Amino acid sequence: MRCQAFGKQQSAAAGRTTSLQHATSARTAPGQLQPVSEVAPAAEETWEDIRDRTGQTADDVLNKKVSFPKGTKPERKVEAFVPMVKELKALGKHLIFTSGRLEMDVEQWKAHSEKLAADCDEKERMWNFQQVEMDKRIQEISGLLEQQDQVVNKLEADLKEANAKIVAKEDARAALQVQLDGVRIELDRSKQDLEAKNAKIKELTEIGEKTQKYATDLQSFNTDLHSQLTASKKERDNLQLSYANLQGEVAKLNGDLCSLQQRLNNDQEQAAKVREERDFAVRDVAMLRADLEDTRKQRERALAEASKAKEDMERIRAAGGKSLETMEALTNDKATMETQLSMQQKLIASMREDLAGAKESRAASDALADTRGAQIAELKASTGREAKVENLEGLLAGSERLVYEGELIRRKLHNIIQDLKGNIRVYCRVRPVSAAEAADAQHDSDMALDFPPAGDLPGRGITVSAPSGQSVQKHSFSFDRVFIPGTSQENVFLELAELVQSALDGHKVCIFAYGQTGSGKTYTMLGNRESPGVIPRAMQQIFESGQKLASQDWQFNMQASMLEIYNEDIRDLLSRKKDENKKHQVTHDANGVTTVTDLTVVDVNRTEAVEQLLAQAMDKRTVGCTQLNEQSSRSHMVFTMRIEGHNTATDAKVSGVLNLIDLAGSERVKESGATGQRLKEAQAINKSLSALGDVIMAIANKADHIPFRNSKLTYLLQPCLGGDSKTLMFLNVAPTREFASESLCSLRFGAKVNACEINVPKKNVVVPRG
Numbered sequence: 001m002r003c004q005a006f007g008k009q010q011s012a013a014a015g016r017t018t019s020l021q022h023a024t025s026a027r028t029a030p031g032q033l034q035p036v037s038e039v040a041p042a043a044e045e046t047w048e049d050i051r052d053r054t055g056q057t058a059d060d061v062l063n064k065k066v067s068f069p070k071g072t073k074p075e076r077k078v079e080a081f082v083p084m085v086k087e088l089k090a091l092g093k094h095l096i097f098t099s100g101r102l103e104m105d106v107e108q109w110k111a112h113s114e115k116l117a118a119d120c121d122e123k124e125r126m127w128n129f130q131q132v133e134m135d136k137r138i139q140e141i142s143g144l145l146e147q148q149d150q151v152v153n154k155l156e157a158d159l160k161e162a163n164a165k166i167v168a169k170e171d172a173r174a175a176l177q178v179q180l181d182g183v184r185i186e187l188d189r190s191k192q193d194l195e196a197k198n199a200k201i202k203e204l205t206e207i208g209e210k211t212q213k214y215a216t217d218l219q220s221f222n223t224d225l226h227s228q229l230t231a232s233k234k235e236r237d238n239l240q241l242s243y244a245n246l247q248g249e250v251a252k253l254n255g256d257l258c259s260l261q262q263r264l265n266n267d268q269e270q271a272a273k274v275r276e277e278r279d280f281a282v283r284d285v286a287m288l289r290a291d292l293e294d295t296r297k298q299r300e301r302a303l304a305e306a307s308k309a310k311e312d313m314e315r316i317r318a319a320g321g322k323s324l325e326t327m328e329a330l331t332n333d334k335a336t337m338e339t340q341l342s343m344q345q346k347l348i349a350s351m352r353e354d355l356a357g358a359k360e361s362r363a364a365s366d367a368l369a370d371t372r373g374a375q376i377a378e379l380k381a382s383t384g385r386e387a388k389v390e391n392l393e394g395l396l397a398g399s400e401r402l403v404y405e406g407e408l409i410r411r412k413l414h415n416i417i418q419d420l421k422g423n424i425r426v427y428c429r430v431r432p433v434s435a436a437e438a439a440d441a442q443h444d445s446d447m448a449l450d451f452p453p454a455g456d457l458p459g460r461g462i463t464v465s466a467p468s469g470q471s472v473q474k475h476s477f478s479f480d481r482v483f484i485p486g487t488s489q490e491n492v493f494l495e496l497a498e499l500v501q502s503a504l505d506g507h508k509v510c511i512f513a514y515g516q517t518g519s520g521k522t523y524t525m526l527g528n529r530e531s532p533g534v535i536p537r538a539m540q541q542i543f544e545s546g547q548k549l550a551s552q553d554w555q556f557n558m559q560a561s562m563l564e565i566y567n568e569d570i571r572d573l574l575s576r577k578k579d580e581n582k583k584h585q586v587t588h589d590a591n592g593v594t595t596v597t598d599l600t601v602v603d604v605n606r607t608e609a610v611e612q613l614l615a616q617a618m619d620k621r622t623v624g625c626t627q628l629n630e631q632s633s634r635s636h637m638v639f640t641m642r643i644e645g646h647n648t649a650t651d652a653k654v655s656g657v658l659n660l661i662d663l664a665g666s667e668r669v670k671e672s673g674a675t676g677q678r679l680k681e682a683q684a685i686n687k688s689l690s691a692l693g694d695v696i697m698a699i700a701n702k703a704d705h706i707p708f709r710n711s712k713l714t715y716l717l718q719p720c721l722g723g724d725s726k727t728l729m730f731l732n733v734a735p736t737r738e739f740a741s742e743s744l745c746s747l748r749f750g751a752k753v754n755a756c757e758i759n760v761p762k763k764n765v766v767v768p769r770g
């Protein structure tokens with residue numbers, strides 16, 4: 001299209017050129033008007049000169065009109081036309097030149113535009129080609145992009161997989177870390193086990209040493225008995241000789257028959273005493289047997305612990321496999337333990353031999369008693385003489401000495417056994433489910449406690465199932481004795497009668513009941529008229545034993561006092577005055593003798609007298625009704641009996657103390673529903689019981705400072721807990737699930753107390769010289 005238009009302009013320009021050429025040829029034709037320049041050739045002006053000179057435009061020149069007045073001569077008219085012709089000529093030349101130039105330009109433009117069109121076509125072709133190439137390239141790139149997308153997707157999937165693997169590896173590493181931590185904990189626990197076992201072995205070694213000492217004492221006792229037996233045999237030979245002589249003198253002795261009869265009666269009494277002594281020996285042997293049994297069990301337990309330690313060690317070796325040094329240490333420890341165990345076994349074997357020796361001694365003393373009986377029977381049938389009577393008196397004096405010495409040895413053995421049993425003991429007592437609990441549907445009266453029926457810990461183990469979060473967890477404990485619900489007051493007392501006896505032998509003895517409110521502390525310590533508890537039974541035993549010892553020239557002076565600690569104040573329960581605000585101070589002297597100022601002290605020598613005092617004290621004691629116990633003790637009650645003994649024959653003196661304590665019940669303030677005064681009481685009770693717990697913990701941890709002064713209760717009990725007292729704690733627990741958490745707390749506390757070691761008890765005896 002552009003090329004056609006370009007062609008039309010060309011032909012128009014060509015047409016113009018043709019008409020100008022015609023004009024030129026017309027000008028030069030012969031006979032026509034000649035231009036002035038041809039007449040007088042001169043330098044021709046160019047159109048640009050004319051234009052610049054005259055200021056005319058091309059149109060002005062072409063449209064110029066010439067008019068002449070009439071009569072103008074032709075020469076004049078020619079003259080007038082000459083400049084016009086010149087102007088027109090210059091303009092014509094200019095136009096011809098300009099149009100030639102324009103034509104040239106047009107040609108140039110045409111060539112240029114053709115070239116441009118060709119370039120355009122070429123470029124278009126190129127572009128098309130490039131477009132195709134580009135499309136191809138784009139397709140290729142798209143293909144590549146798709147491939148790359150696939151690669152990226154694959155890489156992403158690989159990355160995801162790698163991440164998952166990393167997470168799994170992290171998890172595995174965390175699990176391994178946990179395992180490692182577990183192994184470390186296991187290792188620490190094993191170390192602790194080993195330390196505990198070492199401590200146990202040390203304890204067993206100490207027991208072994210004590211047993212050795214005890215065996216030595218037994219040996220010397222046997223030797224004494226043997227020498228006494230030899231002496232008795234000699235005496236028996238003498239008696240047989242005398243008896244032969246006596247037969248010849250029977251007639252003369254008839255007159256002395258009555259007095260002899262009297263002496264014979266005395267002899268019979270003496271024989272009864274000898275029998276009693278034999279019974280003591282029988283009981284001692286039984287106790288020894290029980291003790292031996294205990295030691296055997298300890299040994300078995302130690303063996304079990306050693307084999308457990310071995311298993312632990314192997315487990316640790318398998319789990320860690322690294323701690324070679326620890327392994328070696330464990331192996332060494334195990335070897336040491338095994339050596340110590342074999343020593344213990346030897347010790348037990350030697351104890352068995354001692355027991356056999358003691359049995360022989362008992363048989364000898366039985367035989368001696370029988371011989372004496374036979375002699376008495378013979379004498380009964382015969383008549384005696386004055387000299388014979390004197391002989392018999394000597395014999396009796398010897399027997400009395402024997403009995404006295406036997407009593408001393410019995411006491412010694414008794415204390416050795418007590419020491420072996422440990423000087424702080426814990427007895428756990430579980431009360432039965434009460435009728436009210438069983439009847440009330442609001443109470444969860446199912447049992448929360450189990451007692452291992454037999455096996456490792458018969459009568460010593462207890463398991464409590466207590467809630468732990470959403471589930472229930474079992475916790476096992478063992479104590480020196482566990483009394484199941486329904487155990488009678490009598491059977492409970494039998495287990496501590498020996499301890500009470502120690503007070504008569506000059507020891508400080510402390511028995512206290514600890515437990516949740518309503519768990520049976522007061523029932524255990526005081527009981528009721530039908531089933532008296534520890535305090536009345538202990539009194540009865542002390543008075544009866546005191547009376548028995550009177551025949552061995554012992555005289556006892558006993559004094560009782562009773563106090564309660566209520567809201568951290570001490571109150572005298574035996575005072576007949578109404579002096580509630582009186583302040584009492586507690587002091588301990590260097591010998592651990594405790595004095596409470598201004599406290600009523602009453603001389604007692606009969607059970608009935610003590611019962612009266614107890615009734616009086618119970619009337620005064622602060623008791624209240626809580627949600628958990630109708631008759632709840634709101635104070636700690638301390639019954640103290642001081643025993644001073646004097647042997648008029650030997651001038652020996654003993655001084656013992658028996659502290660019997662009914663603590664107030666621990667309670668959770670929230671659950672007991674306490675408010676006002678009850679709340680204040682409960683807070684004071686819990687504070688003092690927690691102070692007791694702190695003291696026990698400090699003793700168990702062998703702390704440098706024992707915080708006895710943190711409460712009146714702990715300060716009062718200081719000689720019992722930290723001194724040389726023999727201490728027994730009753731841990732009273734309620735049996736039902738309702739109180740399982742509280743029971744668990746009490747059992748944990750009891751276990752802590754059980755782990756305590758207090759000083760070896762010291763006897764307060766003054767033995768005269770010579």
Ligand SMILES: Nc1ncnc2c1ncn2[C@@H]1O[C@H](COP(=O)(O)OP(=O)(O)OP(=O)(O)O)[C@@H](O)[C@H]1O
Nearest residue numbers: 431517518519520521522523629631632633664665
């Ligand atoms: N072993 C038991 N056998 C029979 N009944 C028992 C026994 N132990 C406790 N009880 C009865 O359970 C109830 C609560 O006992 P007790 O008053 O002795 O508890 P407590 O621990 O002294 O309470 P608190 O000191 O908080 O007042 C009493 O009625 C008591 O008779």
